[in-house]
Amino acid sequence: MSTIAEVARLANVAKATASRALSGKGYVSEETRARVVSAARTIGYVVSPNAASLVTGRTKNVGVIIPYISRWFFAEVLESVEQALLEQGYDMTLYNLPQASPERDRVFEYFLARKRFDGVISVGVELSEAEVEHLHQLRRPLVGIGGPIRGVPTIAIDDVATARLATEHLLSLGHKEIVHIGGSQDEQMDFAVHSKRLIGFLAGMRAAEVPTSNCFYACELTVPGGYYLGRSVLGDPRRRPTAIFAASDEIAIGLIVAARELGILVPSELSVIGIDGHPHAEMFRLTTLEQHPRNQGRLAVNSLLANLEAPSPEDESASTILETNLVIRSSTSAPPAGLSQG
Amino acid sequence: MSTIAEVARLANVAKATASRALSGKGYVSEETRARVVSAARTIGYVVSPNAASLVTGRTKNVGVIIPYISRWFFAEVLESVEQALLEQGYDMTLYNLPQASPERDRVFEYFLARKRFDGVISVGVELSEAEVEHLHQLRRPLVGIGGPIRGVPTIAIDDVATARLATEHLLSLGHKEIVHIGGSQDEQMDFAVHSKRLIGFLAGMRAAEVPTSNCFYACELTVPGGYYLGRSVLGDPRRRPTAIFAASDEIAIGLIVAARELGILVPSELSVIGIDGHPHAEMFRLTTLEQHPRNQGRLAVNSLLANLEAPSPEDESASTILETNLVIRSSTSAPPAGLSQG
């Protein structure tokens, strides 16, 4: 409602001075500044970022694109990103991107093209060449979370190494009958995460010279996905593994529910390890590798804002690979047969 | 990058004509319009909503305030709101409001005051008088989801009636030993939802003349919350109920996990009914009352945008109470003892 002109009038200064006093840019005497600030407070003045951005080019608004809101990992990233942005005075505009679709195209061609953002954070979205091109045309800093984007700094974990680590953990306990349950290799999405985790798993198994036939099953990356697959995989005692490496904690939780229904004790008869650090891990006796979504969110925001302050030239493709910490949230077990390894 | 002036030059018209052609407001000959549109496409022109909003007062941006992102109900509302807004060409700026805190104050006093929004949707947040006042001062339409806000239209379910319905469902199956597990009455938040559900529960019980001493327990509204409480409540066979009405599906799921660990069969030995319509209900044999979060989100957006088009005078406080449908997602059972009810 109130404009800077009113503040200026009330403080008996020019608009320019009021602007300087309020924004902190440029010289203003302490006395004048105090008068302006008090005038602003009196009439409840707040700058209009719209008007300001028209002249400065800065909007104090960051766009975030994300494929899911309700999956735990994404929700955590979102919360941390929003919080970090707010602390710096930035608004967060959210786009929940569907898979390839007309609506998705519209986000890139229309919404993101409106020059509304100082920068864009892309969370766990595999972008097409055309989409990356659209984003680069904005000439605004861009940060990815979850996987590489051409010419864009990225925060990510090393999926292959993480999967291998999880596998090695189970192997070190003496397990030989290990199964990996992850996303479908056909419906490859995100950053081929499904493949990478499978690759890491297989690498770990092969290094330990454990046979790997029939030891991979695919399902949806959700609790019910893991549950229904678990009922079928664990239902057959002949091919029942002693340990499972699940590609996400959601799958792992579903598997554990299925196992319990079948009377299989977790973890004594079946060890399960997942990836994420889900808050339900403890109650399900789930071992999990922490992915620290909140850290990833904060790192992304910091990186983006740093780039905004001091635009770096062309080393933009530098990516940050996070270290994964093996956190034993609960007791994984040695296999029932008690085979010792090495 | 490109401005409407360039489009105008390329199409050999004045800026105003280009504006009319592109926005569809005002008379433009079909021929001219085509020329302008093609010119715009050639140079990849997209209007700057910032500049436009400076003169029109409209921003094509809606602010959403919400207390949680990762809880299923809220995530669903958020997804549906975002989708509905996008369809209408609106951006969604998200504020994840913490409980009363300096950060929260800042959202109301600073972020929401920046005149950046055409309207605001408040999801499941109990607002203080001061906060409502701040919102009203924006002179922008405002819609609430989840509970009443003074002078604001609201989308909500009838919590008392819903709780009573759930209770009556259990009573009708013949249960007498029914317990209600909900949010703490001390940490009252949201819209006294905890109280309302307790009230509805007690009303149902009393109408059926079933005693209600020691039949309410409080916990956090999460899966672990329900789980840990369940371990203690169900661990004592002497006071074990035959049915539980949980204030949320998350609590209910946690309870079921605890029950299963204790060897209690669900639903044959213990019936559990929750509220929400959570996607995990089926795999946990959970009966649930649907709350239809996506519908609530869409209704809120429709109501808000309708108000934007044609601002209604002062009947703003009209609220929409959604009907709750009793959806039996899986089999609730009669109590083990098989007492039949008149």
Add this chain to the structure above:
DNA sequence: CTGAAAGCGCTAACAC
């Protein structure tokens, strides 16, 4: 240190 003036990109009156 402060003021006057120009202009960011756009739309809304008002002429023609």
Add this chain to the structure above:
DNA sequence: GTGTTAGCGCTTTCAG
């Protein structure tokens, strides 16, 4: 139907 003009609220030269 279309062009001209003014101005939304702000920051930023450029004088003083």
